[in-house]
Amino acid sequence: MNGIATIRDMTSGPWRSRARRVVESRLRDSLRPNGETRPHYVVCGDDALAYWVVRTLRRDTPTSPVRITVIVPTRRRPGDPDITALRGVRIVRAERLNEETFRLAGLAGAAGLALLHQDDVGNIHAALCAQEVEPDLRLVMRMFNANLGLGVKRLFADCEVLSDASMAAPAFVAAALGEVAPTHFRHAGRTLLVARRTDVRPEHVVVGLADTREANNLRVLPSDESRADLVLAEATGRPAGTELAARRLARARWRHPFTGLLRGIRSFATRKIGMATLSVLAIVALFGFLLAQAEGVSIAEAVYLTLLTTFSGAEPEAGTDPRVQVMQVVLTLAGLALIPLITAAVVDGIVNAKLALTVGRLSVRRDGHVVVVGLGNVGSRVVGQLHDLGIEVVAVDKDPDARGSSLVRRLGVPFIVADGAQEETLRAASVATCQALVMVSTDDVTNLQAALNGRSLNPDLRVVLRLFDGDFAARIQRAFDITISRSVSYLAAPSFASALTNRNVIATIPVDRHVLLVAEVTVGERSPLDGLRLRDANRGTGVRVIGLARSGQRRMRWSPTLESRIRAGDRITVVARRAGLSWLLTQTTPLPPVPEAEPDPVP
CATH class of the missing domain: 1.10.287 (Helix Hairpins)
Incomplete structure (x- = not known):
């Protein structure tokens, strides 16, 4: 039940309709930050990340609508989603992000600016121009170079630097190894990680995240947490997730040393x-x-x-x-x-x-390796993480000067310069004997064609496929039993949107095609949840309370009893879906005082 409905129940008498209009108007205004009637956010970009960030902003603020202006180039690149088709979004077309463009977009007085182009230097230049138009601006920048991002962040008073490739790469690595994404974060003195229930002790489990035992019937935040095989647990220094997979692979190699020796002899010559x-x-x-x-x-x-x-x-x-x-x-x-x-x-x-x-030719036959097709931002991160885990990798890209080409040459990873969608290329990469094929190019058609050709060479091949369209991805997964990461941009968009609106989102947890958010929410005075029990904050499959910190206390109580009463000023830590977090924010936002009723004049 939202705040407006609560006020409607409280109003009664002959002045009910008038009071309702006044209270509803004040409530809507109170739900908007800093007293602004409609917070204004400016997003720069026209690719998949910008598309999902805008959609997330519109979906996560249903009770507090925002104004969104998107600055896009005059020419739309083929293959990118049509962001101009989104309703309720103002479009400004410009080739350069300079002060004139930002003034035209109404940046002065805006609540935040998201710079989402795949150009680190261009984003820095745009941020400097934006500061000239609006000094007190919340900046969110997309950057690939992590070291450069740390330095740039210090140049601005209110800035967040994020990398969508860094966020998504662990999910692809985990899927390639058949494990969960190695998500971990630290909050309130504890380090929490995502793991299989069988990999952690029962007393270390904080909350059940998903039931993934049925491939086509994934249940996120199930009502019966004991059925969840994917959990959020307290880290104890023992390896879980991808680290366990790497150790199992190392033990397998130790048990079969002659396999590696024979493979080395065989790979020495034709x-x-x-x-x-x-x-x-x-x-x-x-x-x-x-x-x-x-x-x-x-x-x-x-x-x-x-x-x-x-x-x-x-x-x-x-x-x-x-x-x-x-x-x-x-x-x-x-x-x-x-x-x-x-x-x-x-x-x-x-x-x-x-x-x-x-040159990029690979005439050596291999087995047990991982083939990564596409050496862009995400592909290079995936190759690097697999190499760090000790997994043998073969990289494929049709561009010899791809972004990750220098990395694979420095690491000594075999690099095939060819079209990864062609069956001949996959044969040269020994896909028939590899343990996984990871398709992370930016072309959906290439990814799908390579996945199908890989399955024709090896019917039992584990395929990790990157697709933009979510419905198309779900149908492909059901039809071909392919492990699919819906989209790099889809996984990263909640973090960018939360950073832009300055919400206290602690971490994001990708689960198949879903994204869960870990957030801390403060209960406002006279809010709908003020005085209720923690049980009332749990909403079906949308919100799970995992921690409670009383007002004025820094210590967090983990896994508190759901019968505890909520008081104003308490901080609730939750794991939630996007819609569930939006609902919780409305329930913890203070309601305006009910105006005194004026009696109707006596006729």
């Missing part, structure tokens, strides 16, 4: 040279054994005679047994063939290594 070398070595071993039997010598002497005969040739002796002479001739011929084969294998291995790291 198949034909390897087979020829092994055949000659087999002949040397066989005839060396026969020679030892004929001469009647020990094993050590047999090895000595075989190697000496193979590489230096046998001295001719006319009276020797004809069988021994034949064996000596065969070993001498094998030695003549073996030396050039070994030389060819060494040269071929060196050439293949250089081609894999520079």
Whole structure:
């Protein structure tokens, strides 16, 4: 029940309709920050992130509508969502983000500015121009370079620097390894992390997040928390999530050391040279054994005679047994063939290594690795994190100068410069024997085509697919059983929107195609929740209370009893969906005093 409905129930008598209009008007004004009738936010960008940030702003402020102005280039890039189709959004077209453009967009007096272009230097320049128009401005900047972002943040009084690639990359890495995203954050003296219930002790579980056991029936914040297999737990120094997957992989490699040895020998040269070398070595071993039997010598002497005969040739002796002479001739011929084969294998291995790291060809067969297609902002982060976990990676991108190309060359990761959607490219990357295929290019068609071609090469392949359209992604997942991250921008948009509106969002938790928010909300005096129980703050599948700090106290009570009474000034920490958090904000916002009724004049 919202605040307006509460006031309606409180009003009665002959003056009811007039009082209702007055109270509702004051309530709407009170729900808007700083007494502004309609807070104004300016968003710069026309890609998927800008689209989802605007949608999130409009969806998360239903009771406190905001004015949104979006500055977009005059020409729309193909493949980007049409942000101009969103209703209730003012569009300003401009090629440059300068002071004139910001004044035209009404930045003076605005509550916040989001700079979401994929250009770190351009965003910094735009922020400096914006400060000239509105000094007291809340700035939210999208930046790829984390070190540069930390330095830039100190230049502005009220600024938040975020990276959508950094937020989304752990979700792709976890999906590739078949684990949960390694989300962790610190709040009120505790470090909390997302993990499987089986990976943590029951006493460390804070709240159940989702029931993911049924692939096509994901339940976020289920009413029966005991059914949730994905939980938020207190960190105890033990590895969980992706770290456990990396340790299991390391143990598997330790249990099967010969697998890695054989793979290394096999990858040293091409198949034909390897087979020829092994055949000659087999002949040397066989005839060396026969020679030892004929001469009647020990094993050590047999090895000595075989190697000496193979590489230096046998001295001719006319009276020797004809069988021994034949064996000596065969070993001498094998030695003549073996030396050039070994030389060819060494040269071929060196050439293949250089081609894999520079030109981008990969003629070496691998297994148990992860193939990452797309080396943009997200792809380079995914490759880096997988490499840090000790997972073998093969990178694919059709642009030899992609953003992550320098990273993969520095890390020594094989880099194939080719179209990742083509079956030939996937074969060259040994997709048929890899453990996961991660598609993170910015083209939905390329990602889908590569995923389908990868499945044709390996029906049991784990595929992590990046798609923009949520409905399309859900249908593809059901039809092809593909693990899908709905969108990098969809995962990151709640954090950008919360930073822009200056809400106290502590962390975001991606769960499949859903995003949960961890936030701390202060209960206002005379708010709908003032005086009620914590149980009334839990709203179905939308809000879960995980902590309570009493007014004037800094200590947080974790997992408080839901029968506790809520008082004005208390701080509630919750895990919520976006709609649930919006509802909770309205329930904790102070209501205006009810005006005294004026009696109707007596006729």
